[in-house]
Amino acid sequence: MKYAFLSFISGVFLWTSAVAQQHSEQNHDKYVWPKDETVKQKLNSWQTIKFGLLMHWGTYSEWGIVESWSLCPEDEGWCERKGPHSANWYDYKKAYEGLQTTFNPVKFNPERWANAAKQAGMKYMIFTTKHHDGFCMFDTKQTDYKITDKKTPFSSNPRSNVTKEILNAFRQQDFMVGTYFSKPDWHTEHYWWPYFPPKDRNVSYDPKKYPELWKKYSDFTYNQIEELMTGYGKVDILWLDGGWVRPASTIDSTISWQRTIPYSQDINMARIAAMGRQHQPGLLVVDRTVSGEFENYVTPEQQIPDHYMPIPWESCMTMGNSWSYIPKENFKPARKLIQTLVDIVAKNGNLLLNIAPGPDGEWHEEAYQRLQEIGKWIAVNGESIYDTKPLAPYRQGQWAFTTNSQARYVSYLPTDSEKLLPASLTIPSLTTSPKAKISILGSTQTLKITKTQDGISVSVPEKVRQQLANQPVWVLKIVG
Template sequence: MKKIFVYILLLFSCSVTAQQHYIAPTDSLVIKKLSQWQDWKFGLLMHWGTYSQWGVVESWSICPEDEGWTQRDSIHGKTYNEYKKNYEALQTTFNPVNFNPDKWAAAAQDAGMKYVVFTTKHHDGFCMFDTKQTDYKITSTKTPFSTNKKSNVAKEVFNAFRKQGMATGAYFSKPDWHTNNYWWPYFPPKDRNVNYDPKKYPQRWNAFKEFTYNQIKELMSEYGKMDILWLDGGWVRPKYTIDTAIDWQRTIKDEQDIDMPKIAAMARKYQPGLLVVDRSVGYEYENYVTPEQQVPSSIFPFPYPWETCMTMANSWSYVPHDKYKSTNELIHTLVKVVGSGGNLLLNVGPDPNGEWDTAAYTRLREIGEWMKINGEAIYNTTQADLPIYNAVYFTQKKDTSAVYILKLIKENDQSLMNGVMFEITDLYKNKFKHIQILGTKIILPIKRYQVDKGVFNMKIEINDGNAIKELRHAAVFKLIK
């Protein structure tokens, strides 16, 4: 019990810390876009680059840190320098000839996804777009795929998803481990951070700032309508934003300010209302926060916009024979996230040929089947102010005209035979008289049991065994008048 209490306190303190650093936008167009984004609920993230050829973690194996995700296989180089040289040479063999973004976009749209965030550049510095700032890019003559008519991959991805009516976001890594103005060859890199003191060598740091600014300008001005600028690599930040309560932020020794006010102003000049997500930095240029591979506690919900980014398999990038989460688990995650007030950004990593694993298509198709029946409880909703317990979550329309009860169901779970118990308050008890099971024509009465002043237990009893058998992954009950 003591461990549980400590864990809850930790979650609460993390939420309070983040809240102190969050500054809500004041630009009316950004506020409007943020509200729209909160209605979308479900999006796709893709990590893709030359690293898919080795089937290793994206970028991190060239980072000289001794972490589980930075390990290097000696088959690709016995020393660090040999490994990094061979890694960067992957540019010369990258040729994803089966790249078909229209197929990806159709699958995402069918699953009910409303937006995509694509890796235009990860930390290794390899660009999946036709930047003019470096030759380390997919459209370089050094890259075999450069002769393909779809070689400007980021542009092809964004156009394909827009054709499906989806919003677009550019993932962009602020650190760049390829450019000499971030990892200067004069010094060996020691960790993920810049390997020289920007204050001691301001001319070099200013060159890096200009390089970063120009690349983001290209993405904002030459790649069509953009809804989100999703900036990763949170160690590139002004020193005053460092939170020493967080372990990895304590390793940031030098000021790494890239002038986000200037970048954001430029980006929004080309893309009015653009959401800027300077991940983990906080303050005015992190319009929503992005917990990674976890669903924040529903006990202490975040008091600001947030999005869980999570892998569909185990890894962000393509790894051969990766284990994919079951459809049941993915739908449960979506319900938990939305029922706790957030969005879910689900990641798929394409392989070196430009294809998704068949498991990704299967999961998206099955999620889509569930969403076609129950999507009204997901989109354009907010978290209902009701207690979550016994795997029951609540959403509501913004005007409270409808309230939805989402009951998680495990595979082969028969617990619905015993009914669904939940708590409801005075706010709702007299407004709704019946419950409809989405996907059926069944309308049931609500049984109320007052347990405290202003608080009622309610029970949904389903007597139709055949209807119960048809309910999979999560049953959704709509409170109706």
């Protein structure tokens, strides 16, 4: 991860300034709708489920540091090395890669994760099978830098192929499942060729000058993805990260971070996508930030568009401050997370919320608590989220609008100080028929409606206000 969308069509707000670490502005006018009918059907289904789980997990969790990026020899805050080996990059890389020999997540229990995610209302899951550091959380045959290698203590565990175990556990709970896969690999000599020490995140040689070496890397990448597409059951989404690995023809010179890409790094996405869909018909391919036919939905990171977007999109965001495990995480309140979900859905997006397992194979207990709180709200108000479409004016002030074939839903997002729903609500830009009935989810009482110049006014009885006190979002349901 570690992208920051510095401009997002007409603007965005930043979730936290600390995550503004890579520059991933993108022109979404270049979005290409899929032509394959099975892909279109899968994409339509994905757009109805709204809420997913992302997990960043690897050997880096042992040190409680940023995922992969401390290996990157760039003078950026998120690449900073710390600890006894930090003074020398070569010593640091050796020590970092030595974490393979101590990684032993003995509390690994993906069924607990899947149960907690399901109870929270999540319906799809993306797992980091390999991040930029190249350590494989699956049983690849292409390298021994993997969790199942004999050098790794956890390899003796019958569940050592954690990708397979995680995908199985979530499929058993009826989740769509996806594999995060990093296109760059900073471990293999075919990407960071030792003859030329790496200068930055990019390949350390010019692929045009050394085509045989680049072909080995492209085949290595293809073979690993094929392993994931053939040996791990049904896979719904191939979620590709590392947008600097791209053909020169896709580099947009108007976007600052793309101007820094020194070489064409073409791994032949057409070949990869065709292979993936041969094994997994309807597979959604998400080649992040590379606009075109292999980016089936776009993925603003740690940010939310400030307006409705008519294309498929997903905000990927952290439950705490970090993508990777840190010992003391600052988790966002459930109230904020629920309001974030409501905001995103009203603008036509999905929320992919990241939780990072630790070196022992467990989440922070506070993460489970947050999911329980979200689940309580979803149990009452989920009908305003799932299988809905945005309704104009989408988001206006503290209001969010969605609809389905049975009803319209108007969500009120209170400020932190609002503990009770106002006794009188003026809903802007909304009209109703004389036969319309309005209620608040969680209460069966029909409310009184009065037409106003700008919309409608709804009276909320004191009994209902008290009954539904302290909600993160109140949802009004309008039928008729």
